[in-house]
Amino acid sequence: MRGVDKSFPGVHALKNVDLNVEAGDVLALIGENGAGKSTLIKVLGGAHRPDSGVIEIDGRPIEILTPQDSQRAGIGIIYQEFNLIPAMTVRENIFLGQEPGRVSIVPAGKERRRARELFDRIGVALDPDALVRDLTVAQQQIVEIAKALSLDSRIIVMDEPSAALSPREVEGLFRIVNELKSQGIGIVYVSHRLDEIFAICNHVTVLRDGAYVDSKPIGALTRDTLIELMVGRKLENEFPKRAVAKSVQTDDHEVRSGLTVRNLVGGPKVRDISFNVRRGEIVALTGLVGAGRTETARLIFGADKREAGTITLDGKELRIKSPRDAIAAGICLLTEDRKGQGLILNQSVLENFGLPNLARFTGGGLIQQKRERNAFQTYVEQLQIKVSGPNQPAGNLSGGNQQKVVLAKWLERDAEVIIFDEPTRGIDVGAKFEIYRLMHRLVEQGKAILMISSELPEVLGMADRIIVLHAGRVTGEIDDVKLATQESIMDLAVK
Amino acid sequence: MKRFIADNGSVIVLLALCAYYSVVTLGEQHPNTPAAGQEVAAAILQDSSEQVTVVVITRDTVQDRAYSEAVRAAIQTGGGTVLAVVNGAPTDARLALEQVGGAFNRVDAIATNHSASRWGPLKPQKLKATADKFPGISGIKVFKPQSYTWPSFLTRENLVNVINQNAVIAIIAIGMTLVIITAGIDLSVGSLLALCGVTTAVAIQQMAGGADAGTIGLLGACLIGTGVCTLCGVFNGVMVTWFRVPAFVVTLAMMMVARGLALIVAVQYQSALLGGGTEGTPEAVKIEAAAFGWLGNGATFGIPNPILLMLALYGLAHITMTKTSIGRYIYAVGGNPEAARLSGVPVFGVLILVYAICGAMAGLAGIVDASRFEGGRPNAGEMYELQVIAAVVVGGTSLAGGEGRIFGTLVGAMIIAVIQNGLNMAGVASYEQKCVFGGLILAAVLLDRFKRK
Secondary structure, rough: OOOEEEEEOOEEEEEEEEEOOOOOOEEEEEEOOOOHHHHHHHHHHHOOOOOOEEEEEEEEEEEEOHHHHHHOOOOOEOOOOOOOOOOEEEHHHHOOOOOOOOOOOOOOOHHHHHHHHHHOOOOOOOOOOOOOOOOOOOHHHHHHHHHHHHHOOOEEEOOOOOOOHHHHHHHHHHHHHHHHHHHHOOOHHHHHHHHHHHOOOOOOEEEEEEEEEEEHHHHHHHHHHHHHHHOOOOOOOOOOOOOOOOOOOOHHHHHOEEEEEEEEEEOOOOOEEEEEEEEEEEEEEOEEEEEEEEHHHHHHHHOOOEEEEEEEEEEEOOOOOHHHHHHHHHHEEOOOOHHHHHHHOOEEHHHHHHHHHHHHHHHHOEEOOHHHHHHHHHHHHHHHOOOOOOOHHHHHHHHHHHHHHHHHHHHHHOOEEEEEEEEOOOOHHHHHHHHHHHHHHHHHHEEEEEEOOOOOOOOOOOOOOOOOEOOEEEEEEOOOOHHHHHHHHHHHOOO | OOOHHHHHHHHHHHHHHHHHHHHHHEEEEOOOOOOHHHHHHHHHHHHHOOEHHHHHHHHEHHHHHHHHHHHHHHHHHHHEEEEEEEEEOOHHHHHHHHHHHHHOOOOOHHHEEEEHHOOOOHHHHHHHHHHHHOOHHHHOOEEOOOOOOEEOOOOOOHHHHHHHHHHHHHHHHHHHHHHHHHOOOOOOHHHHHHHHHHHHHHHHHHOHHHHHOOHHHHHHHHHHHHHHHHHHHHHHHHHHOOOOOHHHHHHHHHHHHHHHHHHHHHHHHHHHHHHOOOOOOOOEOOOOOHHHHHHHEEEOOEEHHHHHHHHHHHHHHHHHHHOHHHHHHHHHHHOOHHHHOOOOOOOOHHHHHHHHHHHHHHHHHHHHHHHHHHHOOOOOOOOHHHHHHHHHHHHHOOOOOOOOOHHHHHHHHHHHHHHHHHHHHHEEEHHHHHHHHHHHHHHHHHHHHHHHH
């Protein structure tokens, strides 16, 4: 791709971007959120038409106007959200759209054989007749890859393929990527996880604010130089320094005791969990995917039904039956799934911001929009939220800015306990740093923060204490983070 | 500019429709109002200086009577004499002319209107022939109001009529808009309208004292009627939330149950009237309290009461939806129920409230309907649910939820009303109207789709 340019009303999303993938090459496409990666992928996939620029395959210019053009040109795209039909089998999904003719009978046997061949090619075993809805996310991804291969794709684009995978599944993904690479397929790998990029990519192309920054072989880069290219400035440290010493200790234990959870039980995933988060402290809740971390947070927040256990705040037991009760008690939750649970995408950022805070802006039964706007504006400045105005729909923002809007709405609530579920998932390095700094500011104000995270460096860099879960129970608590290592955490997590 | 068109597409469509019908219905207008009668009288008085003698001739219709009465009064206050007022057929006119022509020796003028002026006895040659026999009318002149060219669609009378006839639909559409914004649907509104009408009628007849019912009694009966519908709405809401039954199914069931109840109540009432021995018929429950007709047929400041009620409800709903927490909550629940719940919105409460409001609006509409027909009709409001949904959708509310404006719905209801009125004026038969109508609804929504792209 050369000189690709694309504008949307109000946004110049891609400015003269170049991208070059060779056969058998794994190219990392990186950049902060809003840098234009997704737009570039959509141009390749035929979902967006570029305003100008050339796309060439084997030196021949091609025109991609529709998704079909893209497929015919040998480009396979695996989006973050899979395009699979849950109620159909693996085989039917792979060959959907490739049936021999409108009215002829689908040759099931032949398709089954071909599906097995495709799976063999990437070195996995999967039942072609399994229903897609019964598969794990990793297996669905394999189906997507097989589908791309069935169309003779020679370039495969993967958008954040590891985002929803467990560490072991990521290893499996790497094996597949290496297998494809050895078969001469060019791969564009989009990820925020720098470790992965160093593990499997040969080249890196960096975008920033819609513009092409640089392309380099991976050998010429270090983690720090790569981050510098992405954010356009030198980052001293991935994690900010705390101004006050960690864990404010006070004498008045009852009042400052913060959030205490005892013998929490609910649903199949939370069997018996007890811990506490003192004010002025960041406690990380970690463990493998499925250990019950998010479920624990939802139980505390009243989003799911609690079967047993008590929740106390500053020594007072709380009666939480719904998120409304939890919010009234001073607990808030920043969900992992911002788009599905944190925001109402078709509504404006202002409306999203105001939703839990309307009582504060209401006078005489009516919402005082000016007060609401002014309050929001202070957060726009304080958190440096990049919005065109208070009426911009929340769905148009990048992940980092969406997270900031969610943060703003809870900060306005002035909650005492803030639960962050994967606070930096899908967020670029620069915004990550700002969110970390904000978490520090909150604990300095005496708030209690419970942080759920799968990223062990984040856990080690941010937490005062670490609680490790496994199969719905606490398997370990690390009080002195200095002594903890990724290995010691993993050790507790698999116990 | 493009933005303006996109945001106000339905208003533009409405205006375009009005403009179109105005052009199509452009034609001679023949005024027949009391005001026109006064003008005619003034012209007659001006024409002859002496004691003027006049015969007033019109058809026998309510409007013509009002017109001729106005002429008579104005002539008399002006010092003239009205020899005869004829409200009848051409024969009556001929007889009257012969009579005054024989009895008086000078008759100056005939005051008439457009329709009567085309009658045979009033044509110049016929008039002359009569004058030969009865010389009293030999100098007679015919006066009628000035005709002018104006679209008959665009008369105050017609416009008020169009809005008035659709006020009921528009009122129900308020509730439906709220329900559809939460991504739900309510098919029971038409039946609830009938249930409310019948319940209110029975309550007036049996509890409030029938013909002697006082204001408080009438209000109490209305409260019972709307209360029943509100409770039905609450039931719908509880089913949708706690029992997770799809809104389509719950309200479809309620549509049948409420219609059935309305018929049962009406039939039993009729049977009780006949002494209880015989089976009743599903006739309307007649309301004898005369004051009850005020809401449906009365007018305040010259505007029919149903229109005033409709406008008041729209104003209230608009403020609720744009300026209050509950309005925000309704949009939030429609946009993303899970995110709303996790933001502390009482999602179940909001949904139950919305269905209750929809029931209450259907109930209010039922009272307007009962008042208009002076009886609770168990078969009223059939297929209204579809007309109402059409109004909401044409007004730009998305069936997917989370989007929609209250005034959009008002415009949508008016678009449908205007189309219907236009088709009537153009003389399209009712079967054909249905086809045209369906097509137009589809077109309106398609237009909206393109606009969004």
